[in-house]
Amino acid sequence: MFSNHKLIAFETIVVKEVRRFSRIWLQTLVPPSITITLYFVIFGNLVGRRIGEMGGYQYMEFIVPGLIMMSVIQNSYSNVVSSFFSHKFQRSIEELLVSPVPNYIILSGFIVGGMARGLAVGAIVTATAMFFTELTIQNPLITVTVILLTSIVFSLAGFINAIFANSFDDISIIPTFVLTPLIYLGGVFYSIQLLPPFWQVVSGLNPIFYMVNTFRYGILGTSDVDIYWAFLILGVFITVLYSSCILLLRRGTGIRS
Amino acid sequence: MTIAISIKDLRKVYANGFEALKGISLDVEEGDFFALLGPNGAGKSTTIGVISTLVTKTGGTVEVFGKKVDTHVYETKLDLGVVPQEINFSQFEKVRDIVMTQVGYYGLPRKLARQRCEKYLRKLGLWEKRDERSRSLSGGMKRRLMIARALVHEPRLLILDEPTAGVDIELRRSMWEFLTEINSNGTTIILTTHYLEEAEQLCRNIGIIDEGKIIENTSMKSLLADLDSQVYILDATAELPANLTLELPKTNLRKIDGHSFELTVNGEQMINEVFSELDQQGVKISSMRNKTNRLEQLFLARLRDN
Numbered sequence: 001m002f003s004n005h006k007l008i009a010f011e012t013i014v015v016k017e018v019r020r021f022s023r024i025w026l027q028t029l030v031p032p033s034i035t036i037t038l039y040f041v042i043f044g045n046l047v048g049r050r051i052g053e054m055g056g057y058q059y060m061e062f063i064v065p066g067l068i069m070m071s072v073i074q075n076s077y078s079n080v081v082s083s084f085f086s087h088k089f090q091r092s093i094e095e096l097l098v099s100p101v102p103n104y105i106i107l108s109g110f111i112v113g114g115m116a117r118g119l120a121v122g123a124i125v126t127a128t129a130m131f132f133t134e135l136t137i138q139n140p141l142i143t144v145t146v147i148l149l150t151s152i153v154f155s156l157a158g159f160i161n162a163i164f165a166n167s168f169d170d171i172s173i174i175p176t177f178v179l180t181p182l183i184y185l186g187g188v189f190y191s192i193q194l195l196p197p198f199w200q201v202v203s204g205l206n207p208i209f210y211m212v213n214t215f216r217y218g219i220l221g222t223s224d225v226d227i228y229w230a231f232l233i234l235g236v237f238i239t240v241l242y243s244s245c246i247l248l249l250r251r252g253t254g255i256r257s
Numbered sequence: 258m259t260i261a262i263s264i265k266d267l268r269k270v271y272a273n274g275f276e277a278l279k280g281i282s283l284d285v286e287e288g289d290f291f292a293l294l295g296p297n298g299a300g301k302s303t304t305i306g307v308i309s310t311l312v313t314k315t316g317g318t319v320e321v322f323g324k325k326v327d328t329h330v331y332e333t334k335l336d337l338g339v340v341p342q343e344i345n346f347s348q349f350e351k352v353r354d355i356v357m358t359q360v361g362y363y364g365l366p367r368k369l370a371r372q373r374c375e376k377y378l379r380k381l382g383l384w385e386k387r388d389e390r391s392r393s394l395s396g397g398m399k400r401r402l403m404i405a406r407a408l409v410h411e412p413r414l415l416i417l418d419e420p421t422a423g424v425d426i427e428l429r430r431s432m433w434e435f436l437t438e439i440n441s442n443g444t445t446i447i448l449t450t451h452y453l454e455e456a457e458q459l460c461r462n463i464g465i466i467d468e469g470k471i472i473e474n475t476s477m478k479s480l481l482a483d484l485d486s487q488v489y490i491l492d493a494t495a496e497l498p499a500n501l502t503l504e505l506p507k508t509n510l511r512k513i514d515g516h517s518f519e520l521t522v523n524g525e526q527m528i529n530e531v532f533s534e535l536d537q538q539g540v541k542i543s544s545m546r547n548k549t550n551r552l553e554q555l556f557l558a559r560l561r562d563n
Contacts, residue, residue: 098339
């Protein structure tokens with residue numbers, strides 16, 4: 001396949017993915033925005049006023065980066081897992097598999113689709129946050145880089161989940177029992193300094209903790225982690241997950257008999 | 258003559274241990290209209306799955322226009338269009354989007370893609386439905402949409418897995434005309450079907466697959482020539498004589514009711530002689546038809562032999 005053909009095929013997959021989540025915007029874009037707005041109102045505004053400062057910032061300011069990151073993680077993941085599994089379920093994945101699109105283009109198309117939804121919801125949440133607090137980005141390059149890399153990581157993870165999923169239950173188990181606890185324990189609502197030393201070490205094993213804190217560093221200029229270490233973790237995750245996805249596609253796991 | 262598809266010693270054992278293909282070999286020439294027949298579970302869809310790379314083969318080789326499907330992925334897939342047995346497009350997308358997406362996967366520029374999309378949607382009578390969601394289409398329209406989608410990159414080889422299953426007679430006939438037209442324009446077609454009349458009407462060559470093996474691979478003409486007898490149903494214009502018999506040695510007559518009878522005629526027996534003798538007994542025939550499809554008789558005989 002020539003490179004311009006690959007580019008058209010890639011564009012086709014991305015357009016199809018964006019069209020899919022835009023068509024069902026009431027299910028994909030609105031609910032996460034409402035949920036996060038409730039977080040702002042309840043935790044940021046009502047409870048936050050009693051908490052006072054966290055990590056040297058007003059509680060509302062402190063949780064905004066974490067909530068933006070949470071929406072990006074959840075939506076990047078759920079877009080890819082639900083879209084790719086729907087393709088499998090309806091067998092429309094066969095349209096792609098009989099065509100000459102290389103595996104890395106298929107993967108890249110779905111990843112960019114996941115990123116598009118994650119970042120779209122992230123943008124809505126950011127806009128909503130501006131009604132509750134002033135948002136000044138201290139380090140735009142780090143902010144943008146970490147959010148892009150994080151959405152790639154969770155789009156790749158969603159893709160692997162979809163490959164192994166055989167039912168709609170299988171695509172909700174990981175988000176419910178793994179992703180949500182890791183996000184909530186990843187320093188979205190609190191600083192790690194509040195935890196006893198043992199739980200600080202345990203939190204260090206949670207990759208989402210590094211992503212949330214690096215994003216917070218980009219916006220507020222303060223972080224519980226070394227951001228170079230965080231970027232290294234993101235790089236390792238992307239490499240391992242991408243290689244796994246390509247290997248699974250090459251083997252035809254879950255998609256070819 | 259160029260070989261459109263060459264299958265050599267193709268084997269497939271599924272993960273559960275079921276051996277679907279036991280070393281089938283088959284050549285289909287370019288321009289052919291080839292029927293691949295077999296009972297349910299014989300291995301037809303597995304064979305198509307391997308050709309289209311949806312099923313991973315256990316052994317053997319598949320070449321499309323001289324190129325192996327597993328090493329020349331781009332070239333072979335470009336030459337191949339597949340219409341699967343089951344509906345496999347998104348039920349939530351619009352008709353035009355389904356076709357445009359497919360043509361995009363093949364890397365065709367947008368302008369050409371739009372032209373092709375319109376051309377095939379019009380040819381298959383779906384242009385008026387282009388902005389409707391695919392789930393609102395009738396069963397026949399969904400089948401035609403799958404054909405349009407498979408043709409939109411203009412493959413040299415089209416494989417159709419039971420394309421007329423569940424389609425009404427009128428639509429089936431119009432699909433036959435369409436397939437005949439694209440075949441006469443040079444597209445090689447491989448067809449699997451349960452309608453043996455369809456295979457007899459359309460196909461020049463035939464392969465019969467049973468229990469993962471090819472048990473017959475010949476031309477339709479020579480296969481039908483093997484038929485040693487045919488059974489007809491004849492209707493008379495008036496009440497049949499009570500003692501109606503035929504003296505001809507290679508015929509057998511059995512009354513069905515007062516006006517109809519079943520006639521078995523050996524391949525060597527001239528039908529004219531049968532009519533002469535009926536005429537002598539005062540029997541006038543108003544209509545005559547095959548009791549079963551000729552190919553069906555042979556098909557069942559081959560399966561019994563296997």
